[in-house]
Amino acid sequence: MSIFIKVRKALGWKFSTAKPEYDLNPLIYAQLKPFRLPLVLLQVIMMIGTLGYIIIDDFPILDAIYQTGITFTTVGFGEVAEISQAGRFFTITLIIFGFAIFTFSTAVLINVMIKGRLFDLYKERSMLYKIARLRKHFVIFYHNEYTAQLARQFRVNHIPFVVVDPSDDIEAIAKENGYPYYVKEEPYKELGFLKSHLSSAKGAISLSKSISDNITLIASVRLYEKELGRKPFLIISNAETQNEKIRLKKLGADKVVATPALMAKRVSAMAIRPDMENVLDEFLYKRDTPIDMEEIYVNENSWVVNREVKDLRLRDKLKVSVIGITEEKGRFIQMPRGTIVINAKSKLLLVGSQKGIARSKRIINLSNKPEDI
Incomplete structure (x- = not known):
């Protein structure tokens, strides 16, 4: 071991070989x-x-x-x-x-x-090298109050993210709102995708208040996805009306949040069930919560296809419960009985610990039934 490596380990220095997809050196x-x-x-x-x-x-x-x-x-x-x-x-x-x-x-x-822009380019180059180390992160397009709130939740839950926005004062905005990684670029351009390392991201989130911006971004991400030949990005967007929500989902968004409708549902829930007001905050959004909830997709070659819910033995083995099943055609079965048969391309809604749900996901996606089930 060389002296340089020993000194590096002693000082805790870390070096990454990851390189940005966009080279600023020219x-x-x-x-x-x-x-x-x-x-x-x-x-x-x-x-x-x-x-x-x-x-x-x-x-x-x-x-x-x-x-x-x-x-x-x-x-x-x-x-x-x-x-x-x-x-x-x-x-x-x-x-x-x-x-x-x-x-x-x-x-x-x-x-x-x-x-000149020499200092700015060196600062941007340093930021791009940091972003290049990210994997399975989210790229959030457009800064506004929604982005600031989402960034706060992502930081609490240790979810890596990059904010892309064309504002000239994006550096000051990032410092004020605690964005660890940011890119000053037009969100819908390929340059913004390259600088934010979108190719290695888990998904893209468009939170513009303009539906035209969201439409352009969704279409651009889907085209970029095809160019890369990778599995689909998880695209999440926001809408102001129910009609906009329908349009964005038709154009390729996986999840669309209609802000007024979401607020109305939450206020309604508070009015009808005041004692349940903080249930979601405590069990789904709270940091280090012991209980988690996730929807697991059942592949066609999964061993659980055409088997009954009780055959999975998730509650006995992993303390995980199946509280809902969404079938391929969209029918939702609430609190399914143990004798309900699981079909291919359905989704199982699981509740349990994060560790238990992660293990359940691996088991459900196996082709052959595990020996200990």
Whole structure:
């Protein structure tokens, strides 16, 4: 083990080989391009000065380089050895040209810093490398109050996410709302997909208040999905009316939340059952809750197809209960009896611990019945 690796482990440094899908280096190099001429002139003046002192006053090469350096930079250390009259004239000329090059280089530097985007590009490049390490994250498009609330819930539940928004002050917005990863880009463009590392994401969430923005985003994500040839993204969006909700689902959204309808249902539940007001908050949304709920899809080749619910023995083995079954045609069976037969392409609604549900999902997706069931 090399010393570098030992030091890295001792200091807790972590390095990732993950690279962003969008390379900012060409843009950074373009910003650095104006520095080429000053650097070339610097090398030329150093070569001319070194050769001049060697030829005129027969300086050793190291003394010539040193004399050129202190003369060119005008530090005023004096002469390293006695210089002839021709050498002094050469030195004065070198000082004048050195001062001119220094002034020109300073002007180039100031111009790049003021008019250029070098610092911004380096900051963005650092952010893209951090995002490139994410896997199974969510990409949230458009910043608004919905995004801020969702981000807060994601942070509480340790769900990684990236916010994509075209606002010029997205950095300040991210700092204010606690977005750990953000991208300043138009959400519906491929550039936004590349920078947010959408190809490795679990899903995309569009929370614009404009239905046209949501429609454009959903269509763009589905097209990008086909280009990648990967399994479908989970696309979640919001709508202001029930009609918009229907349209977005037809266009490809997996889940659509109609904000007014959702608020009305919650208020109605509070009015009808005041004592049940905090049930969802306590058991579904609360951090580190012992109880979880998830819907499990039954594949056609699953061993549970055409078997009864009681044959799964989830309650006995894993303390997980099947509280509902959604059949392929949409019929929902509430609190199914143990004799209900499970059909292919149905969905089982399970309640139990997170660990138990995770194990149940693996068991249900097996092709052959486990020996311990």
